[in-house]
Amino acid sequence: MDGVLKYMLEILPSLLQGTKLTLGLFAITLVLALPIGALVSLGLRSRFKPIQWILKFYVWLMRGTPLLLQLIFIFYGLPVLHIYFERFSAAGFAFVLNYAAYFAEIFRGGFQSVPEGQFEAARVLRLNYSQTIRKIVLPQVTKIVLPSVGNEVINLVKDSSLVYVIGLGDLLRAGNVAMVRDVTLVPLLMVGAIYLALTALFTYLLRKVEQHYSYYH
Amino acid sequence: MLEAANINKSFDGTQVLNNISLEVDTGKILCIVGPSGAGKTTLLRIITGLEKADTGQFKIDGKAFDPESNTTNEAMIGVVFQDFRLFPHLNVLENITLAPQLALHQSKAEANAKAKEILTQLGLEDKADIYPFQLSGGQKQRVAIARALALNPKILCYDEPTSALDPGLRESVAQLIERLKAQGMTQIVVTHDMEFAQNIADKILTVKPNREA
Secondary structure, eight states: OHHHHHHHHHHHHHHHHHHHHHHHHHHHHHHHHHHHHHHHHHHHTOSOHHHHHHHHHHHHHHHHSOHHHHHHIIIIIGGGGTOOOOHHHHHHHHHHHHHHHHHHHHHHHHHHTSOHHHHHHHHHTTOOHHHIIIIIIHHHHHHHHHHHHHHHHHHHHHHGGGGGGGTOOOHHHHHHHHHHHHTOSHHHHHHHHHHHHHHHHHHHHHHHHHHHGGGOO | OEEEEEEEEEETTEEEEEEEEEEEOTTOEEEEEOOTTSSHHHHHHHHTTSSOOSEEEEEETTEEOOTTTOOSSTTOEEEEOTTOOOOTTSOHHHHHHHHHHHHSOOOHHHHHHHHHHHHHHTTOGGGTTSOGGGSOHHHHHHHHHHHHHTTOOSEEEEESTTTTSOGGGHHHHHHHHHHHHHTTOEEEEEOSOHHHHHHHOSEEEEOOOOTTO
């Protein structure tokens, strides 16, 4: 038993190193994909048809193909066209593009559930479009989309493990390396425990944010 | 004084408003009555710029204006919607002060002071910090009126102000409208409630449903 504990402590630093990369990718994706998704969803509602078509195509492409394929394409495929990404940037690029598409669809639903009357009320109060979106619509949309966004946030924690395919040392890869080297399942159990701890933490934080918005209904 | 002439409006080939003209003198109350489906609300939506008329000339105090593109603070027309349309995520005070700050560029302190004055006038002084879902229908309506008044409109329009309220509140809405009239506010009230209209109106415009409809 002591041996197992000692072994766990031994490999923990490399797992935490992997966790750092996982969290880094997670943070970048969330910080960029959320606002991009919100903007895309506004574009999807645009009366200017070409914008709608382009964005619909983008969402279709991103949701219609596996994230793993997109990741491989960006890192191994784009260099054929002389577009080169460093590993982590490739991962960030793929994840932001992919998640922004999902967020756009979530936000689109959110915008649709804000009654037209709110837009009209803002209009007769002489608010312009950007004031209406920022002060009236987005706060209400945020409350509406929180549960769905939360789902994607949890997915993102786990999806980040896909970056092993382009040789990035994330949490899962760190566990895998230790498992293959030491011929034991312990690293994988630890990896599982760390993922669970992370999702528990984010679930808790999301619940807090939802509570923050529960001051009205 | 508001003058509107020769307003025509059709939706998908069905004429809803057929050459309507109206006039309200400053400080007076015009009631627009008629059965449901006659186009009363459409007429109000045109005057308030939410709908574009097919034809029509509009003047406020003798000056022509286009309600639909009127984004300046001149010739302001305020609206109290039938379903109030308060902003659910803002408290009563914020509902009232948001537009004066954003559209009239008032400072927060200035907007707050004015809003509190209006709230007191409407008997809502203790409601400033609560949210719309905590208000009764009648209180929501008064907040909606306060929100419209905060922009210093020249004309205040109501869409069916009695229909979303308990019948008992009809009288108090009438009193409130009378009180604003006493302060010089020009008001246009769309209602299907003929008795209510006769009670408060200086002038009644009857909109008839189109024969084809």
